[in-house]
Amino acid sequence: MMKEKISFQELLKHKSLILILVLVIFYLVGIIGLTSSWREDFLPLSFMNLMISFIVLLLALKNHSLRFYTFVFAGFSIGMIAEWIGVHTGLLFGNYVYGNNLGPLWYGVPLIIGVNWVMLTIISGSIAEIFSIHWFFKAVIGTFLMLLLDLLIEPIAIQSDYWVWSGDIPFSNFVGWFLIAFVIQLVYFSMRLGEQNKVATVLYFLQIVFFLILNIVL
Template identity: 40%
Template sequence: MPDIKAAPILSPVARRLGKYALPLAVAILVIFHAVGFWGMLYSGRPEYFQRLTPMNLLLTNAILFAFHRRWNAAFVLFAGVVFAVGFFSEVLGVHTGLLFGNYSYGVALGIKVWEVPLLIGLNWLMLTYVTGIISSRLRLAWYAKALVAALLMVLLDYFIEPVATQFDFWSWQGGHIPITNYLGWLIVATFLQLYFQKAAFPKKNAMAPYVYLVQLLFFLFIGIIA
């Protein structure tokens, strides 16, 4: 049976829903992304749905972390460190071209600090967490799990990049995505995944595989069709 224990804030709701909590959460996730998919490709008003991207990301994170098993000090520290490392890696990248290459953020991801949207830190946390959870199920050494999870992050970024540049999430100097972007992602992601594997909190979340799959399919099919 899947582990569907929820975060303390939402646990009474999850208990009341019982076995329906996970299917309902997955359905909400799929519907919200399906609406975004239609809106960005077929509504005739893609800029309106681009502005909903922050809400989409916040909703996805709320659903995901509602199923996290235990909000202990180790998890809170992990979340804060990953958010900060992800965010400041992007600040470094935007201002120096190091790690990822020369790029800049558009307006679609909301409020910026030092020219980087605050939600980028949350996105790094979400991707690190879901891929770490997925790889934790593998019968591998902890460092091998970390590498697999980092590669899963880079794979998702590979499909995100063309969509992001087309819909004003961010843009690359010269219009070309450099190989340094993926190398930078692999370096930062590996560091974060090594931390994930050693952090002392439960590595189980029934929503994690669904969040990764929905994100992957969303960007894959937009990239194919757009």
């Protein structure tokens, strides 16, 4: 019994390392799958990959207060409403529709997209939290970090049937992305939820590397 207790304590001690290892494995498998002849079989698993990433992130975070989950609900709602407006009116981002590889839809918007807005806010915010500056400027830094990710994601999204534009990617997409990201970042940091977290920071850079490699290879 004592051995089991010690083992569990050791496991908790190395929790961040284990969670990082899980993420590295999943993203490595994703890169291999999406750049191989199995690509079409792997694409529908994108929903699962994002969901697992979010769950791993939640496991890594220290703050699980009601205030934090209020933010999760708010960030999810802002993201979903913005995407609904975008899909149905062409405002905010431009004219686009979602494809079939991001899981269940809510009025034309994949539910995982709302989750992704929250996740990107937290992992970008983890890096911004490094700086000893006012929370407003942390929100600005987090927003630019999210915009960098969008620049890498867009070309891959089109090739992967995540979403499709009516023409070329419009500049309004990046303006809209920046504005919505900034709103969610403001909510996040104004609620004093910024947290430096190794797993969150690694997840951000894993996504950078993941989409950078796909942009080069595909």
